[in-house]
Amino acid sequence: MVEKKLAKKIGFIGQGWIGRNYADDFERRGFDVVRYALEEPYVKNGKGIEECDIVFIAVPTPTTSAGFDDSILRQAVKAVGQGKIAVIKSTVLPGTTEKIQAANPGIYVLHSPEFLTEATAAHDAGNPHRNIIGIPIESPEYRQKAQAVIEILPYAPYVLICSSREAELIKYAGNNWFYFKVVFINMLFDLVGKTGGRWEVVRDAMAADWRIGRTHLDPIHKSGRGAGGHCFIKDFAAFHQLYKDIVGDSLGSEVLESIKNKNIELLISSQKDLDLLTGVYGEEVLEEAFHRSLFSDLPKKNKKAKCLVTGGAGFIGSNLVDELIARGNEVVVIDNLVTGKREHINSRAKFYEADIRNLQAIKPLFENVDYVFHLAALPRVQPSIQDPIGSHDVNLNGTLNVLVAARDAKVKKVIYSASSSAYGDQEKMPLHEGLPTNPMSPYAMQKYMGEGYCRLFTQLYGLPTIALRYFNVYGQRQPLEGAYTLVIGIFIRQRLAGEPMTIVGDGEQRRDFTSVIDVVRANILAANNPRVGQGEVINIGRGNNYSVNELAKIIGGPTVSLPPRIEPRATLADNTLARDILGWEPTVELSDWLEKYKKEMGL
Ligand SMILES: NC(=O)c1ccc[n+]([C@@H]2O[C@H](COP(=O)([O-])OP(=O)(O)OC[C@H]3O[C@@H](n4cnc5c(N)ncnc54)[C@H](O)[C@@H]3O)[C@@H](O)[C@H]2O)c1
Numbered sequence: 001m002v003e004k005k006l007a008k009k010i011g012f013i014g015q016g017w018i019g020r021n022y023a024d025d026f027e028r029r030g031f032d033v034v035r036y037a038l039e040e041p042y043v044k045n046g047k048g049i050e051e052c053d054i055v056f057i058a059v060p061t062p063t064t065s066a067g068f069d070d071s072i073l074r075q076a077v078k079a080v081g082q083g084k085i086a087v088i089k090s091t092v093l094p095g096t097t098e099k100i101q102a103a104n105p106g107i108y109v110l111h112s113p114e115f116l117t118e119a120t121a122a123h124d125a126g127n128p129h130r131n132i133i134g135i136p137i138e139s140p141e142y143r144q145k146a147q148a149v150i151e152i153l154p155y156a157p158y159v160l161i162c163s164s165r166e167a168e169l170i171k172y173a174g175n176n177w178f179y180f181k182v183v184f185i186n187m188l189f190d191l192v193g194k195t196g197g198r199w200e201v202v203r204d205a206m207a208a209d210w211r212i213g214r215t216h217l218d219p220i221h222k223s224g225r226g227a228g229g230h231c232f233i234k235d236f237a238a239f240h241q242l243y244k245d246i247v248g249d250s251l252g253s254e255v256l257e258s259i260k261n262k263n264i265e266l267l268i269s270s271q272k273d274l275d276l277l278t279g280v281y282g283e284e285v286l287e288e289a290f291h292r293s294l295f296s297d298l299p300k301k302n303k304k305a306k307c308l309v310t311g312g313a314g315f316i317g318s319n320l321v322d323e324l325i326a327r328g329n330e331v332v333v334i335d336n337l338v339t340g341k342r343e344h345i346n347s348r349a350k351f352y353e354a355d356i357r358n359l360q361a362i363k364p365l366f367e368n369v370d371y372v373f374h375l376a377a378l379p380r381v382q383p384s385i386q387d388p389i390g391s392h393d394v395n396l397n398g399t400l401n402v403l404v405a406a407r408d409a410k411v412k413k414v415i416y417s418a419s420s421s422a423y424g425d426q427e428k429m430p431l432h433e434g435l436p437t438n439p440m441s442p443y444a445m446q447k448y449m450g451e452g453y454c455r456l457f458t459q460l461y462g463l464p465t466i467a468l469r470y471f472n473v474y475g476q477r478q479p480l481e482g483a484y485t486l487v488i489g490i491f492i493r494q495r496l497a498g499e500p501m502t503i504v505g506d507g508e509q510r511r512d513f514t515s516v517i518d519v520v521r522a523n524i525l526a527a528n529n530p531r532v533g534q535g536e537v538i539n540i541g542r543g544n545n546y547s548v549n550e551l552a553k554i555i556g557g558p559t560v561s562l563p564p565r566i567e568p569r570a571t572l573a574d575n576t577l578a579r580d581i582l583g584w585e586p587t588v589e590l591s592d593w594l595e596k597y598k599k600e601m602g603l
Contacts, residue, residue, distance in 0.1 A: 011033075011034045011054070014037055014089075015042050019037070020035075057088050057089060062279065062280070068238045086104075087110045088112070091172070094165045114171075131158070132162065134162055136163075178216050185219050203218070228273035236259075305370040306332070309324070310372070310373070311334075313344055320375070357393055371411065374416050378394045378443070395446035396453075415523050415526045416450060416465060417470060418447055419448075424437065424439055424568055433538065451537050454467050468519075472511045473514050474516065476516060491552060504562045505563070512571045521587070539577060540573070541586075542575075543572070543574070543575045
């Protein structure tokens with residue numbers, strides 16, 4: 001029997017850690033082994049594979065942001081000689097072995113899930129717990145081929161011949177079970193620490209239960225946290241997609257999504273296997289995770305609400321739309337694209353190119369809406385001085401239309417984007433909501449009057465409203481060009497063009513710059529919080545200010561002076577109300593963001 005076994009010539013395609021360890025084991029046990037791979041020194045052995053009776057194939061089957069990819073495997077199978085047996089060791093989606101068999105009728109294609117652990121692969125290869133062979137066709141002939149493979153494998157206490165679809169899933173079952181375990185153990189680890197317990201004690205007591213077992217109980221593994229390595233990340237992504245496509249249960253898919261996100265957070269927080277992570281999910285995964293972390297503390301109360309965002313193609317509006325969608329809401333966008341950009345509108349939002357000055361056109365779009373975020377406006381000071389009637393029409397008449405439509409549709413709340421420009425020049429800083437207003441431009445006046453209309457609609461018609469007075473907003477998608485550009489955008493554009501930065505007046509006017517991330521957070525908190533909606537006016541400002549000269553210094557580069565113009569000397573928010581009533585606090589500091597932004601823009 002032993003001689004008969006050893007007479008067989010065994011091929012291995014792929015000499016990564018799996019293929020190499022299996023080939024080593026067979027060689028140790030006296031088999032005639034041929035190793036073939038695309039790299040030296042194995043690349044010349046392709047011909048030898050053809051003569052092998054049984055060929056194990058352990059080549060990469062990556063899952064990338066474009067999906068599961070078995071093209072390398074399909075290519076590799078072609079090296080196997082006619083009438084011989086190909087055993088796929090690579091992890092593959094259910095049904096793959098059947099398809100490869102159908103495409104290669106002259107050979108026998110089997111699947112054998114591999115269970116090696118990366119760290120102990122050499123030992124595991126020779127001491128398997130399970131020998132499982134999946135056959136694509138149920139017949140005595142295929143069973144016999146599977147038996148022939150089992151005979152040359154090292155002894156295992158558990159042996160199974162099953163369908164290849166079952167074998168393929170058994171592999172996913174194991175890996176994803178451990179993935180769940182790793183994420184759970186990491187969560188438990190945090191809880192044990194926070195409750196003053198010792199992890200080692202809890203861990204060892206758990207391990208003493210044989211049903212739990214000792215494996216995967218070390219949350220800090222290979223100096224990082226989370227399920228990493230060459231298999232977990234890609235196999236979970238493939239499994240997640242498979243479940244969504246085949247089972248299609250939305251709750252189950254949400255569970256998998258959350259577990260994935262938690263794992264990504266663990267990996268990123270400890271900088272573990274980030275190359276493997278981006279290989280599977282694309283570079284965006286790092287940015288998305290960062291973004292999620294900014295909002296992770298917000299309550300998820302308005303989940304799956306229907307939200308209408310006017311001005312959702314604009315700078316602040318499009319950022320808000322993205323976040324509302326990321327939080328699972330249905331979002332309708334109204335925008336006439338006068339300054340907004342179509343490419344900024346989230347593809348998952350329902351977009352209507354409509355004008356808020358036209359009540360009849362927008363009214364039907366408010367049907368069944370829960371929350372209205374009203375941002376559409378002609379939002380800059382200087383243009384409103386040039387065209388007070390045009391800006392009044394949009395900023396005030398448009399706002400009145402939005403309030404009427406919201407009232408008639410009985411929406412739960414209107415969150416109105418107000419402006420700190422309502423304060424105008426003030427003697428005392430910081431600016432708090434109790435101060436008398438002093439609008440110094442048509443724009444400031446119109447935005448301020450909009451607040452009054454909101455309050456009136458609450459008092460008169462019982463429509464819940466709240467006005468958020470933003471202080472100079474900056475961030476992703478801020479305009480760099482056009483008449484509406486803010487000072488940060490102007491400076492960046494000038495620097496990119498190699499021009500000096502233009503400083504209006506003496507440059508000592510100070511502005512409280514607020515990140516769009518924090519403005520979006522404020523909107524979500526205002527919608528969620530059941531205690532607001534009585535027409536309150538609340539400052540949303542960072543609470544520190546920079547002079548235009550200081551700003552130019554941080555950005556760096558030559559400057560020139562322009563004549564002064566009518567504008568407030570300083571803005572500085574008192575954000576006590578936002579903190580106390582909304583539970584809001586600023587999270588982004590301008591100088592930190594500018595450093596990052598300058599790098600992105602190549603400055
Ligand atoms: N950016 C700031 O620093 C700041 C500060 C205080 C308040 N605000 C307020 O925040 C809101 C958003 O400002 P932004 O900076 O994102 O400006 P933005 O110009 O980028 O966005 C405004 C959006 O409204 C749309 N719009 C204009 N007129 C419209 C109309 N008649 N019908 C439909 N859509 C129309 C525009 O196309 C644009 O997409 C505005 O209400 C503004 O007054 C902004």
